[in-house]
Amino acid sequence: PAPRPLTATHPLALAPVSSPPATVDGFVREFLVNLNLERGVALSSATETDKYLALASTVRDYLVARWLEDQRRQRADQSKAVCYLSAEYLLGRQLDNNLLASGLTDIATQALAACGIDIDSMRAHEVEPGLGNGGLGRLAACFIDSLATLSVPSIGYGIRYEYGIFRQVFRDGQQIEKPDAWLALGSPWEFRHPEAAQTVSFAGHTETYDDDGVLRSRWVPAWSVRAVPYNYMVPGYQNGRVNTLRLWSAEATKAFDLRTFNSGDYVEAVRAQTFAENISKVLYPEDSTPQGKELRLQQQYFFVAASIADYMSKVLPEDFDLTKLPDRVIFQLNDTHPVIAVPEMMRVLVDERKLDWDAAWAITQKCFAYTCHTLLPEALEVWSVDLLGRLLPRHLEIIYRINDEFLLAVRERFGDDERRLRDMSIISENPASVRMAYLATVAGAKVNGVAELHSQLLREKVLHDFDEMMPEKFTNVTNGVTPRRFMRLANPELSELITAALGTGWLTDLERLRELESYAEDADFRAAFAGVKAANKRRLNEVLLARDGFAIADDHLLDVMVKRLHEYKRQMLKVLHIVTLYERVVSGRVAASDLQPRTFIFGAKAAPGYAMAKRVIHLINAVGSVVNSDPRLEGRLKVVFPPNYNVTLAERVIPAADLSEQISLAGKEASGTGNMKFALNGALTIGTDDGANVEIRELVGDDNFFLFGMSEPEVEELWARGYRPGEFAQADDELRRALDLISSGVFSGGDRSTFEPIVSNLLYDDRFMVLADYTSYIAAQERVDAAYADRDAWTRSAILNVARTGFFSSDRSIRDYIDRIWHAQPVR
Numbered sequence: 001p002a003p004r005p006l007t008a009t010h011p012l013a014l015a016p017v018s019s020p021p022a023t024v025d026g027f028v029r030e031f032l033v034n035l036n037l038e039r040g041v042a043l044s045s046a047t048e049t050d051k052y053l054a055l056a057s058t059v060r061d062y063l064v065a066r067w068l069e070d071q072r073r074q075r076a077d078q079s080k081a082v083c084y085l086s087a088e089y090l091l092g093r094q095l096d097n098n099l100l101a102s103g104l105t106d107i108a109t110q111a112l113a114a115c116g117i118d119i120d121s122m123r124a125h126e127v128e129p130g131l132g133n134g135g136l137g138r139l140a141a142c143f144i145d146s147l148a149t150l151s152v153p154s155i156g157y158g159i160r161y162e163y164g165i166f167r168q169v170f171r172d173g174q175q176i177e178k179p180d181a182w183l184a185l186g187s188p189w190e191f192r193h194p195e196a197a198q199t200v201s202f203a204g205h206t207e208t209y210d211d212d213g214v215l216r217s218r219w220v221p222a223w224s225v226r227a228v229p230y231n232y233m234v235p236g237y238q239n240g241r242v243n244t245l246r247l248w249s250a251e252a253t254k255a256f257d258l259r260t261f262n263s264g265d266y267v268e269a270v271r272a273q274t275f276a277e278n279i280s281k282v283l284y285p286e287d288s289t290p291q292g293k294e295l296r297l298q299q300q301y302f303f304v305a306a307s308i309a310d311y312m313s314k315v316l317p318e319d320f321d322l323t324k325l326p327d328r329v330i331f332q333l334n335d336t337h338p339v340i341a342v343p344e345m346m347r348v349l350v351d352e353r354k355l356d357w358d359a360a361w362a363i364t365q366k367c368f369a370y371t372c373h374t375l376l377p378e379a380l381e382v383w384s385v386d387l388l389g390r391l392l393p394r395h396l397e398i399i400y401r402i403n404d405e406f407l408l409a410v411r412e413r414f415g416d417d418e419r420r421l422r423d424m425s426i427i428s429e430n431p432a433s434v435r436m437a438y439l440a441t442v443a444g445a446k447v448n449g450v451a452e453l454h455s456q457l458l459r460e461k462v463l464h465d466f467d468e469m470m471p472e473k474f475t476n477v478t479n480g481v482t483p484r485r486f487m488r489l490a491n492p493e494l495s496e497l498i499t500a501a502l503g504t505g506w507l508t509d510l511e512r513l514r515e516l517e518s519y520a521e522d523a524d525f526r527a528a529f530a531g532v533k534a535a536n537k538r539r540l541n542e543v544l545l546a547r548d549g550f551a552i553a554d555d556h557l558l559d560v561m562v563k564r565l566h567e568y569k570r571q572m573l574k575v576l577h578i579v580t581l582y583e584r585v586v587s588g589r590v591a592a593s594d595l596q597p598r599t600f601i602f603g604a605k606a607a608p609g610y611a612m613a614k615r616v617i618h619l620i621n622a623v624g625s626v627v628n629s630d631p632r633l634e635g636r637l638k639v640v641f642p643p644n645y646n647v648t649l650a651e652r653v654i655p656a657a658d659l660s661e662q663i664s665l666a667g668k669e670a671s672g673t674g675n676m677k678f679a680l681n682g683a684l685t686i687g688t689d690d691g692a693n694v695e696i697r698e699l700v701g702d703d704n705f706f707l708f709g710m711s712e713p714e715v716e717e718l719w720a721r722g723y724r725p726g727e728f729a730q731a732d733d734e735l736r737r738a739l740d741l742i743s744s745g746v747f748s749g750g751d752r753s754t755f756e757p758i759v760s761n762l763l764y765d766d767r768f769m770v771l772a773d774y775t776s777y778i779a780a781q782e783r784v785d786a787a788y789a790d791r792d793a794w795t796r797s798a799i800l801n802v803a804r805t806g807f808f809s810s811d812r813s814i815r816d817y818i819d820r821i822w823h824a825q826p827v828r
């Protein structure tokens, strides 16, 4: 018979192909088909890369039918969607997560074994996409996992950086940055869609014109690039939902000038292409402090303009009544990086869709919400009016008008209070610049901080005037982490132990961990829990041996500080503790045999331009090499600093840790999320009353948390009194000895100048009050040693940490966003 023409009503066009059979045989077949058809190789000649890529394609094949169904449903559905706008997504490896989400782990393991392949070697083969700097980017990744798991209609939008966060190597103990070529082997999890590209324009000028008797403005840009979307599947945890993460890549509108090429000028012929591609070339390796780089503003505008255009033209139905937009979508601004979306939305509504200004502003104000992730004043992003006006002239006009109207409202409310008007203006003077956090606060329906203390300080300090004027805008959503990746995948043995005790279901209802409280009193359970910790230390050793050639002793207390290197996080306090222990022994005041054996693990990248942070990295390595090789310590202290800390390493380090170091100066760490991951994996925290530590301590109880240091009000009070760090060094003999030892050159081959800048910075400046908290920190560490001496009691505390921190699931964070900010509904 003649073939039936494939029309839009053909069954295959309406409903996508069904998934391959979820059996071992089905998986084997699909895997071999992919190996043959996609890689063009037979199993017998396939390389590890071939096998990994075919495996990834196979997992994709199982997810894709549901994904297409979800996309269709989201288009047809009237319910409100969340568009999460984030310049960073620190995803971590995908294979294991996607196997878990689709419930295929066992089938895939057996299927690969049947093909003679160890699935662990496939896991190890994946290069993680490091498209984020630290906590903020990892939070975005946890949130899209929870959005999918909770069946919330949503799209994540971001940038597909060709190079993610740099790869860190150490040379002579110093950080060297290498490019992160994560795409080198291809990226099997993405779908490129050139046909869905958007054009994003820059620069040029604005003009007014007569539009049928109405005077309108328009933007005449000077140049444009193509934004090409790459779609990633974001599967919910075993719920049949698959959301989308859409990352934009920049390409030239005209890639190649043949005439120039033929004339022999090969560089010039591809100049436009190079220029355009630079926009999504590399992630800025800054954490917390913005870098005033033109390229960074280009990146920000590039991805939000493409995302808004995509949403308005591809997701929204064609004839949609725009006044209803706030019922359909909320754009969540992950920090200030995407805030240029606000004037972009106004431009689209006013210039392109021809709404009048007031109507457009009413819509915009309901369609955006802003999350602030910092308290450091220097981290609040500003753009010079000069740069913004050159790159985005129409947007600057729009920002000026938003500001004018806002300041009128301030005047109406508070009168001619010049101080207030100056301090609240979106535009600051000298040099004239745009305060992006203020723009977001004025435009957003809601503004949230990321932990209770942070939200409170935002209202009292950073955005105080705004809080006085519009208190109803402010709210808190304490951060969370996904238990799928950071418990189930990272700590399979603990997960099994919990499941054996509580049954299934806790992974999507993490408050159920509370039921473990009674098990803390059960000696058998404690023994099993301690066994899991020991096994996790061995698992960590496997990785450390393979990647760095060293291992840790399993009878040591494992004391871990992993996070970006930043002065406010105070890695120096940790260094001073180690140097103090060392000094006690080498000076003969303490016998090595009296030390609690400890291994200190550091993991930290420093921003490449942050000289002090890099010096601290150098010092940690230097202290490590002296301490580790000094026979007088009898092997009781070890300092290890595996380079290139990333999500993959975090997944091994965190489950093995006994002690979690969360020691920032109170009032500086907005939340922290590592702190939550450690507690959920049964590490005890030594920490200040900062960020989410406050909530962790409230939940786990003072007996199961080592609190030290000044509180935020005490920090303020000391500043007000006048902080002189030298006085603290004078007052504490051991602190002085530790500083002297660093100054003496013992850690720098006798060269006294190497670490002198660190010591003098502490003695004469010490912005983050390391010296002021030293004495209290050392005392808290002594409480740690005493507590660890009673191993069974320690394990009991560790179990209580797990039992009481279910609150920190990112599922709970997402529910809070839904209730307090988005008012979107899960669609099941």
Ligand code: GL2
Pocket (backbone or CB within 6 Å): 133, 134, 135, 136, 137, 139, 287, 288, 373, 374, 450, 479, 669, 670, 671, 672, 673, 691
């Ligand atoms: C951060 C904060 O410093 C950190 O405390 C917080 O947990 C995360 C997520 O909210 O956001 N802000 C920031 O710029 N980075 C962070 O990690 N990079």
